[in-house]
Amino acid sequence: MKIDNIDLKILELLSKDPKLSFRNIALKVGTSTPTVIEKIKKMEKNGIIKGYFTNIDSKQLDQHKEIFIINCKRDFLKSLEENDNIRRIFKVEGNRYIIIFVYENEDKLEVFLNTLDSNDIEYERFLVLDELKFLEEYFIPQNLKKLTCDYCGGDIRGIPITKKINGETKYFCCRACKDDYIKRYEKLKAMVQE
Ligand SMILES: [Zn+2]
Secondary structure, X not given: OOOOHHHHHHHHHHHHOOOOOHHHHHHHHOOOHHHHHHHHHHXXXXXXXXXXXXXXXXXXXXXXXXXXXXXXXXHHHHHHXXXXXXXXXXXXXXXXXXXXXXXXXXXXXXXXHHHHHHOOOEEEEEEOOOOOOOOOOOOXXXXXXXXXXXXXXXXXXXXXXXXXXXXXXXXXXXXXXXXXXXXXXXXXXXXXXX
């Protein structure tokens, strides 16, 4: 799917606060609530928005986190994917995987370590002592984030003025641009019809 500037603005807002209401997003982006709902549903359907997560401090729940660097073949990977204690898997160069293993009781860890040993899997492990930074893993491209006026091409600062024309939402920097755009559009439409 093609991601437009409004989608990017929505993504940026949601990445900062997934609890924002559709209405609030619409107000911030300068479009209607149904448009926001439609756009979010579309991005969910297309897998651009994979989910909404709550960043819970595992330490406060008495859970421990370890990072493993595992050197294994693809077939062993399946068992890693099925293990609920493994919360994330990154494939990196050289048949290696970085995994984040979270557990609350040592038994789960023991079982996992035994599996690794019995399969002759090489690994390194690191106990996470503290998590110092957690951010979303993507950047909203700065150059795309800027909304430009569909009439004069100038940057739009603040809330844009919008108008649905021929089923497509158009964005304007000011009322004058919107009025002139509509005038030009009506003129063109009249010419086509003549
Ligand atoms: Zn303008």
